């Protein structure tokens with residue numbers, strides 16, 4: 779299992795995730811959300827930001843099912859999926875993650891043929907605070 783690497787800009791994302799909240803960094807001046815977190819707004823160059831709570835809802839924007847050759851730790855788990863989720867509350871924000879059957883379900887818990895572009899998903903949080911995704915209608 780890979781653990782998130784945190785930096786000062788991104789640390790709040792993981793602190794909120796550990797509390798079961800999906801928040802995105804948002805410019806405190808122009809209101810534009812941005813991801814990945816960074817000090818300066820790319821739209822208005824403001825350094826003021828806030829962490830806006832989202833509903834955690836989104837849609838599968840894209841996905842891939844990696845197959846070997848993979849690094850050994852991943853090859854054992856294949857086939858699994860990697861999804862790109864477009865957030866309902868911030869459609870220009872897309873997060874990469876895994877679609878699973880529940881917060882602490884195994885990486886390969888959802889059969890790849892169940893994944894569809896546009897499927898509605900909900901953020902779920904495992905016991906370590908990692909953000910994962912589950913189908914709204916399993």
Ligand code: ZN
Nearest residue numbers: 805808819822
């Ligand atoms: Zn701005």
